[in-house]
Every structure is written in C-alpha cells, then in structure tokens.
Amino acid sequence: HKITASPAVRQRAKELGVELTDVKAAGGHVRHADLDAFLAYGSGQGYRASHISARRDDENVKVIGMRRRIADNMAASKRHIPHFTYVEEIDVTAIEAMRADLNANRGARPKLTMLPLLIVAICKTIPQFPMINARYDDENGVVTRHGAVHLGMATQTDAGLMVPVIRDAQDRNIWQLAMEIARLADAARSGSAKSEELSGSTLTVTSLGPLGGISTTPVINRPEVAIIGPNKIVERPMFVGDTIEARKLMNLSISCDHRVVDGWDAANYVQALKKLMETPVLLFAD
Template sequence: MARFTFRLPDIGEGISEAEIVAWHVRVGERVEEDMPVADMMTDKATVEMESPVSGVVVELAGEVGDQVAIGSALMIVETDAEEGAVSEEVEEQIEAENPGVEEAILPGTGGTADEVGGGGGEPQAVRPEERPLHQPSAGPPPRAGEDKVLASPAVRARARDLGIDLASIRAESDRLRHSDLDAYLRYGQAQGYHAPHANRARPDEAVKVIGMRRRIAENMAASKRAIPHFAYVEEIDVTALEAMRADLNDNRGARPKLTMLPLMIVAICRAIPDFPMINARYDDEAGVVTRHGSVHLGMATQTDAGLMVPVIRDAQDRNVWQLASEIGRLAEAARSGKAKSEELSGSTLTITSLGPLGGIATTPVINRPEVAIIGPNKIVERPIFQGDEIVRAKLMNLSISCDHRVVDGWDAASYVQALKKLLETPVLLFAD
C-alpha cells in the first residue's frame, strides 16, 4: 500500500489560496481516478477538483469554509499500489505544476518548512505529506438517490450537515434549492408539507457564512468602506418603448424574446461616449482612473449561491437580439454554476434589476473597482398629464449609484437624462 498526497494545484488565476465549499468524499470512502472530490472557490468561480489516483481517503484538509493554500495538501489517499509505484509519477506532475511547495508556510508557525525544526539542532524540513491534516468529524455517507438530485454544492453541503437525505425532499422546480430545504425543515420531516401551526416558531438556525456568501459579504463591505456612494433617481415614461418591444417580439421569428433589459443596454451603450467617466474603473491604491472605450457590462444575477455578475463583453457592438441571446446564456451559466472565471470578471459598468420583484427605487452598491451601477425599477401604469389631457402611461424609475471621488453629481444626472431621452424616444436607439 502507498499513500499519495493530493496537493491543491494552481487553478490558473494567480491566486494563493482557495476556499472549500463542498466535499464530495469522506474519510474512509473509496475514490476512483478522475472522481470529483471537492469544490473549491476562488475570487471568481467555483472549481471542481478531481482525484488523480484511486484508493481510500485517509485524511482531508479541513471543513467547508476553510481556506487551503495553493500547493498544500488537500487530500491523502491510500492507494492499492506498492509504495512509490503510483504516487511517484503523479507527484512529479504535481510538483512540476507547483514549484516551491516544499517551502510553503506551515499553519501556525509563521515560517517556511525549511525554517521549522525542533530542539537546538539543524532545522528539519517538513514535507507537505508529513503534515497532519485536519480530519473532519465523520458524518453519514451520501444516501442512495442523492446523486440523482439536481442541487448546488452549497445545498448539498447544508443537507449533509443537517443529516437530511436530498432524495426525500420535494422540490418546487427541477433543481433543489435552499427554499425547498427550508420548507422541509419547517414543516417537519415526518409530517410532510403541511401548513405549520400559526403560533409555532421556527427553531434558531446558525448558518456558517462560507463560499459565495462570504465573498459577497467581503466585497460589499469593502465597497461601502472605500467608496463614497451617491444615488440619483429619475422617472422615465417607457410607454413607447414597451410598445416597440411588443412589436419586435411579434416579428422576432426564431430569435429570442426581448425583455426590457437588451433595449436598456443599447441605450446605456449609446449614451456612454458623451460620459466616459461612467464607464470606468478606479484603482485607488495607484490613484489611476481608467476610462474604458468598450462597455463590458456586468449583469447582476441571482443564483442559489448568491449574487453573481457575469459580463457581457463589448456590449456596444451587439444588437438587441444578440444581447438577448447573451443575457440568456450568461444567466443560465451563472445559475447552473457553469460560468467560466473569465465570464465573471473584467466588467467596466454593472446593471442590476430585481426583475418581477420590482421596487419603487433602489440604491445599489457599486461593484468595486467600477465607479457606477445602474438599477432599473419596476414599470407601473399611472395617469399623467399631457397638456390638458390625462392619459395612461407606463412609468419606470431608473436609479444610478456613483463613486463621488470620480463622478460628479452633475455628470451622473446628465447621463441619466441622456438615457431618459433615448428610452422615451426609442427610435433613437436604432438611429445612426
């Protein structure tokens, strides 16, 4: 028998560590080569790690929510081969991908492996495979049928922590979500989905802030600490725009159905050349504002794991039908966890909408290091005056939050007024 140490490889994003968001194996279980063993989250995306060898899991490098340094041990597997027969080839491959692993900082020491020794003699180098790994408490193994349930890694991890069989939960859609798990917990595992007693309180639940939720918390806190936000809200009459959208959809043929979002993106891009300070990123440490020529539009998208921002590259070069297709593709990739890291980074301006939830007005938080974020709100029908007549109109409030270090209030208001003109006279969206 031989022990093989699987070290966390460089995922290719220039990161130094990654967070464990889900384990797919437990100590004592057998893994096969190329079998998924863990989901690791970086600043940009969640990456599925696969075992390079077959064998029995001996140790795991922590619990969900822990950080693991690149090049350090993620899992130790006891293989079926003789000592060195399997691990030597794989170890050489891992070492080639992760040079300098032997000098990795050891937890709790403050020094490198070569600096940590014992007694008064020569410091003794400690190889990563010799370090004791954390062994999480053994829990119930995955139950039969769980692997057939569609659910995100976060939902699976939460269900495992609670000892709940995913196959026993009824989902409201084709994918099991946190809300389905909440309903199961609330209404009782044995009693099924019955309405709870009116005065029955739910038990307290301590939810560890990990994975995407922790990234969101850190990013939002940093944005609010560093950026002096200000907001501006304007009311826009979208009656003509909605009528044009209906006409376009009636004549779309095989093209995707248009929502309001593609039309708004066209307006955002058409107005940007006169207001370059809006489509910018601010490096406050270097003291440099980069005004971008292309609009790489971030699209805030709600997922089971939290808010993600896939990016529409070169939005200014796409027509409404191309934008509609790209919006659908990116939203699905984000919600299914299949969005690539390059699709989740590099935005120069962000748009966020609560969709059917609407809202009268929003003051969204800027997606740092960008300097502005735009938030369309719900469309309502109200009577308005047109001269001496009262007519029915479809009205929408449009919000913008800006970084006051970079964008002046006059510029933000002027930009929104330019958007207002385009949206209220939609023929201008297609006029050269």
C-alpha cells in the same frame, strides 16, 4: 345544549382551529364577537391557533465560499466608496409598445425584455460620458476610462449574487444582447459560468425584475464607479398636454462613486438615457 353559528363564523373557526364548543356564547349562538373574545382571553390559557407556526430553534449558518466573497466585496465597496444615488422617472410607454412589436415579429429569436433595450441606450450614451464606464484603482490613484463597455449583469443564483459579463456590449444588437443575457444567466445559475465570464466588467446593471420596487440604491460593484438599476414599470394617469392618459413609467436609479463621478455628470448621463428611452427610434439611429 346545541351550539349554533352562521356559516361564516363556522368557516372562520375552522381556519383558526377553534372548536365552537370551547367558545362561550350567550344562548349558545356563537358570533364573530364571541370568537374575538375567545382569542383575546383564551390564548392566555394555552390556546394556540392551528395556523400559527411552531417556534423554531436558532440556526447558525457559516458564511463561506461564494457567499463570503460576496459579503466581503459588498463590505469593501460600502467601506471605501462614498456612494450617491440619483433617481429619475422615465416614460417607457413608447419603448414598451416598440418592444411588443419587436416580440410579435421576432420569429425564432429570443423574447425581448427591457434589459437589451436599456443596454443599447447605455452603450450609445457612454461615449459622451466616459467617466461612468470606468474603474478606479484607489491605491494608486488611477481612474481608467474604458473605451469598450463590458457590462456586468447582476444575477441572483442559489449560491448568491453573481455578475456575469457581456463582453463588448457596444458591438451587439438587441437580439444578440438578448441571447447573451439568457446564456450568461443560465450559466451563472447552473454553476457552469467560466471565471472569465464572471470578471472584468466596467459597468454593472442590476434589476430585481418583477420584484423591483419603485426605487433602489444599488451598491457599486467595486472597482467600478457606477451601477445602474432599472425599477419596476407601473401604469399611472399622467397629463399629456391638456388630456390625461394612462402612461407606463419606470424609475431608473444610478449609484456612483463620488470620488470620481460628480452629481452633475450622473444627472446629465441619466437625462441622456431618458431621452433615448422616451424616443426609442433614436436607439437605432446613427
């Protein structure tokens, strides 16, 4: 007898790779419930939907080269450094509006992301919190607080995570930072970065960009003592005075080495960053 079914049922059966003639249905009219029953009981009789991937064999991948060095460094960092992470919410509505205005008038200069603005904020606040921009030689018990900010920029490449370094970030304006970020990221991803461009950082920023979650707990780039992780920007309704407004919000994470950075200092440092980023005109004030 002829099998009948609605267009929706036919489409679903097609997507599942099910022949309607295989499905038992009262009166020959196949419904969704009949498909459900077939999938529940028919699959035990050797049925496999066409969209299900075939089983793959196990694969052993040797951890060598750059991937091995990254693995060893991450393991050493977690083994030797007592991490703590502090997260704060920042209202980035104003700085995002300013960024849009700057990009609209950028001319031939590179398009600004949030990163150059964050780096300016980091560099302006570091002089009051020198313990954040430091390296710890734990074998000799010496902390070196650096005067210059050599900013590591965690960058995902085909070879794994690399950290090219923006030298003397404190001496660069937002446009120079944007150009250097693009140059170093391209060099890292193409494999043309020089060894001196991949070492010597005093503080690292790590961001997953559009993949960033609402909060991260980044691992410190040893022997540094801190790493800063901006998370993704989300728009949410917020109380502003007596009204509710749509505001752009971003969580900012910082992980620190608790041997040399106190929680109080990390919290105060992030609050200083928050003040600059929520009042962005201060980024360009002396």
